[in-house]
Amino acid sequence: MRRRKIWILLIVLLAVGSGIFFVMISGPSIAERNLEGLKGDAKRGSYIARLAGCIACHTNSKAGGGFLAGGAPIKTPFGTFFAPNITSHPDDGIGKWSLQDFSRAVTAGLRPDGAHYFPVFLYPNYTRMSDQDITDLWVAMKTVPPVSGKAPDHQVSFPFNQRFLLGGWKTLFFSPGVYKTDPTKSDILNRGKYIVNGPAHCVACHSPINAFGGRDFGHELEGNSNGPNGEKVPAINAKSLKKNGWTKADIVFALRTAATPKGDALGGTMGEVIRDSTAWLSDSDLQAIAEYLMSK
Ligand code: HEC
Ligand code: HEC
Numbered sequence: 001m002r003r004r005k006i007w008i009l010l011i012v013l014l015a016v017g018s019g020i021f022f023v024m025i026s027g028p029s030i031a032e033r034n035l036e037g038l039k040g041d042a043k044r045g046s047y048i049a050r051l052a053g054c055i056a057c058h059t060n061s062k063a064g065g066g067f068l069a070g071g072a073p074i075k076t077p078f079g080t081f082f083a084p085n086i087t088s089h090p091d092d093g094i095g096k097w098s099l100q101d102f103s104r105a106v107t108a109g110l111r112p113d114g115a116h117y118f119p120v121f122l123y124p125n126y127t128r129m130s131d132q133d134i135t136d137l138w139v140a141m142k143t144v145p146p147v148s149g150k151a152p153d154h155q156v157s158f159p160f161n162q163r164f165l166l167g168g169w170k171t172l173f174f175s176p177g178v179y180k181t182d183p184t185k186s187d188i189l190n191r192g193k194y195i196v197n198g199p200a201h202c203v204a205c206h207s208p209i210n211a212f213g214g215r216d217f218g219h220e221l222e223g224n225s226n227g228p229n230g231e232k233v234p235a236i237n238a239k240s241l242k243k244n245g246w247t248k249a250d251i252v253f254a255l256r257t258a259a260t261p262k263g264d265a266l267g268g269t270m271g272e273v274i275r276d277s278t279a280w281l282s283d284s285d286l287q288a289i290a291e292y293l294m295s296k
Helices: 002-026 042-052 054-058 099-108 131-141 163-173 187-197 238-243 248-257 268-276 283-293
Strands: 073-076 079-082
Touching: 042 054, 042 131, 054 268, 099 131, 187 283, 248 268, 248 283
Parallel strands: none
Antiparallel strands: 073 079
16 A cells, blocks of 8 residues: 555656656747738848847957858857857858747747757847847848858857756746836836847846856846856946946946046947947937936
8 A cells, every 4th residue: 555655656756757857848838929910121120230239249250250150259157159150141041041930049049940049149138129129130130141151069068068958947047028118117218128138138247147047036237247258247237337426428428439437448348249239329229228227
């Protein structure tokens, strides 16, 4: 009798365990977006590519690489990643992809064959982009001239190189879905919050991350002592910015020119973010960023 109970218990445990295991490796189920009928605007899409930093990661400008033809090494605590060729080249780039393939990659972190992408490709942020943003971005991507050649393979050690484990990572740390406007906040604050947490992913560098590379929820914008390339990334919430003498106008000016109120220049990866992304943004978007940071 006792033995039977133990067997039943074991079978139940095994079933629950494999259920959990299945959820862990398959990842959260993410609703497909319905992008049918949307018409993209290439000009708006190129602006979003700037805003979202796609160009900075996917172009190896230091080595004179082609536009979006594959990036420079990105050093993380888990190893070194190389952003792939995302030109319209049919074999080495994404020339054979559909809008739906593109949307699943950028907003759900899924490869066309269903494998998971590493979150160093910032889909946890990009998932906040609207259907129209994704469609505009795609139309702009299709205008990128094909360049041949693939980026090198990632150099990431076991077990972090196992894509199937990313299903578990996503279950724990990835919350898919478009940005939800907060009706109690002004348009400018909503726009700022959307930019900082969504496409411009300021939050990805400026927040602490845990041992699994997941967001340390509740500590957004409080800085990261071990950021990309091992850099120390300062806090950019209102408290720290004010303590360091920043005003909203200073933030806008720094995001345009890299010059700080103390007369220094922002460097490291922030210098690249400014050069390739924020320097190109509209005044109203830079104002929205400053407004939101100073409210946090
Ligand atoms: C921080 C660097 C970084 C940024 C910013 C970035 N990517 Fe990537 N991207 C990567 C890396 C690294 C990969 C490879 C991920 C993997 O192998 O799992 C990738 C993969 C991709 C892929 C899949 C390509 C393939 O062949 O499977 C697409 C498409 C893509 N990125 C588009 C974009 C777009 C569009 C943007 C801007 C909205 C963007 N990326 C911004 C680093 C980045
Ligand atoms: C790739 C990582 C990365 C991203 C993305 C990033 N930053 Fe930074 N940021 C840094 C680093 C590193 C520094 C420190 C630069 C230095 O000291 O020269 C910094 C510094 C700053 C500072 C100066 C803070 C101070 O007190 O000195 C501000 C303001 C800032 N970032 C705003 C932003 C905003 C707004 C965004 C999004 C549009 C953003 N950052 C995106 C890495 C990043």
